[in-house]
Amino acid sequence: MPALSAKSHDPHVKAYFQHLLDNGKKPLQAVCAVMRKLPHAIHGMLKHDRPFDNTRFYAIPVAAG
Secondary structure (H helix, E strand, O other): OHHHHHHOOHHHHHHHHHHHHOOOOOOHHHHHHHHHHHHHOOOOHHOOOOOOOOOHOOOOOOEEE
């Protein structure tokens, strides 16, 4: 459930989810990848005693134009 909520409400998690879909992952595979990545992000946050920084979760690419 945290992964589903994050992909709906956090722009960086949503962009990561969309990136996975664009690369050919099925929606359930993309949700599982987000599920796996969230604990890694939380572990890094706790290990380094820093607040959660969603820009480090996934950097949204800037469109070249």
